[in-house]
Amino acid sequence: MATAPVVPIVSVTMCVCRRTPFARLLPLARERGWALEDILRETGCGDNCGLCRPYLRRMLATGQTAFTELLTD
Numbered sequence: 001m002a003t004a005p006v007v008p009i010v011s012v013t014m015c016v017c018r019r020t021p022f023a024r025l026l027p028l029a030r031e032r033g034w035a036l037e038d039i040l041r042e043t044g045c046g047d048n049c050g051l052c053r054p055y056l057r058r059m060l061a062t063g064q065t066a067f068t069e070l071l072t073d
């Protein structure tokens with residue numbers, strides 16, 4: 001009998017490099033009309049390893065601040 005593959009559960013809720021939750025960034029971005037480039041410049045989030053950039057982009061587009069999928073673009 002074959003066993004089901006183990007699928008890791010992804011939970012992405014923050015810029016790890018800056019230790020800043022997306023839930024804190026979203027109200028700032030909305031209040032100040034920030035685009036991704038503004039978030040990078042003003043907070044440093046997304047400006048180090050860059051792995052959170054796709055999540056920041058999605059956050060700005062949808063208002064979502066917690067993700068259970070891997071985003072790479």
Ligand code: FES
Nearest residue numbers: 015016017049052
């Ligand atoms: S996780 Fe946001 S810049 Fe590294």
